[in-house]
Amino acid sequence: xxxxxxxxxxxxxxxxxxxxxxxxxxxxxxxxxxxxxxxxxxxxxxxxxxxxxxxxxxxxxxxxxxxxxxxxxxxxxxxxxxxxxxxxxxxxxxxxxxxxxxxxxxxxxx
Amino acid sequence: xxxxxxxxxxxxxxxxxxxxxxxxxxxxxxxxxxxxxxxxxxxxxxxxxxxxxxxxxxxxxxxxxxxxxxxxxxxxxxxxxxxxxxxxxxxxxxxxxxxxxxxxxxxxxxxx
Numbered sequence: 001x002x003x004x005x006x007x008x009x010x011x012x013x014x015x016x017x018x019x020x021x022x023x024x025x026x027x028x029x030x031x032x033x034x035x036x037x038x039x040x041x042x043x044x045x046x047x048x049x050x051x052x053x054x055x056x057x058x059x060x061x062x063x064x065x066x067x068x069x070x071x072x073x074x075x076x077x078x079x080x081x082x083x084x085x086x087x088x089x090x091x092x093x094x095x096x097x098x099x100x101x102x103x104x105x106x107x108x109x110x
Numbered sequence: 111x112x113x114x115x116x117x118x119x120x121x122x123x124x125x126x127x128x129x130x131x132x133x134x135x136x137x138x139x140x141x142x143x144x145x146x147x148x149x150x151x152x153x154x155x156x157x158x159x160x161x162x163x164x165x166x167x168x169x170x171x172x173x174x175x176x177x178x179x180x181x182x183x184x185x186x187x188x189x190x191x192x193x194x195x196x197x198x199x200x201x202x203x204x205x206x207x208x209x210x211x212x213x214x215x216x217x218x219x220x221x222x
Contacts, residue, residue: 032209043114043201043213044153089152096166098143098211100153 012107019077021104023090028071030092030099035064035075038103039086047075047088082108114214116202122220123192131187131217135204143211144177144187147199156200159185192221 013019025033031052036044050057050064050073057064063076073090087103115134123129135142144156155169159179170176174192179185189196199218203211 034210036213041215043116043203043215046210046212049210091153093209096158096160097155098153099155100145102150102152 009102010105010107012109013080015080015082015108015110017080019075019080019084019106019108021075021077021088021090021106023073023075023101025071025073025090025092025099027092027094028068030094032093033064033066033073034091034093034098035062035073036089036091036100037084037086038089044089077106080106080108082110084108114202114204114212116200116214116217118217119215120218120220122222124222125194126191128188128190129192129219131189131200131219133185133187133202133204133214135183135185135202136206136212137183139204139206139212140182141205141207141211142179142185143203143205144185145201145203147201147216149198153201156187189219192219194221197221 034049035047037047038044048059048062048064050066055066061078065074077084085108087105089100089103091098091100117132140161142159145153146156147153157177158166174190177187197220199216201213201216203213205211
């Protein structure tokens with residue numbers, strides 16, 4: 001099956017700093033990517049998505065970068081806040097199916 | 111409703127019993143997915159419904175698992191003769207197309 005991996009399982013940042021969470025995907029035919037945030041005891045929450053014909057997409061305090069050459073996806077969170085503490089997943093879509101990574105746990109230090 | 115809902119939120123059962131997990135997708139969403147999430151693991155695809163098409167059951171781990179989607183809306187995931195390894199969080203997601211998925215809060219299943 002497909003593998004979607006994250007470079008770091010945990011990340012700690014100071015409140016107010018920027019956070020960067022990375023993800024590697026394995027199939028160059030994947031055409032759509034999503035970042036999710038999952039807080040303890042809750043379902044994944046959509047953050048931002050990007051299609052394979054784009055390199056960058058910005059949302060509110062978040063930016064997703066896609067590097068198709070090296071099959072790498074990153075999520076940048078600006079001015080990280082304590083409420084951003086959660087597990088972040090990337091997902092790639094291939095055909096009708098989504099493949100998810102195990103997640104990076106982000107801890108924001110007040 | 112405003113989002114995807116799932117019930118029950120928690121289910122504790124004894125090994126060998128059958129369980130039914132329910133998912134109410136966002137109104138109008140034609141696609142519905144079931145996933146399983148074990149501790150420290152990524153989401154494992156189970157089954158996918160799209161409109162009136164035959165479901166994609168390729169992720170179901172055994173014939174003890176089955177799912178239905180009645181009237182293109184509510185879905186029920188059934189696990190027969192539960193085993194301890196079935197313990198996990200079962201997540202449902204719906205989408206308007208085969209793109210952005212919106213997840214429910216999940217059902218935490220514990221098999222004793």
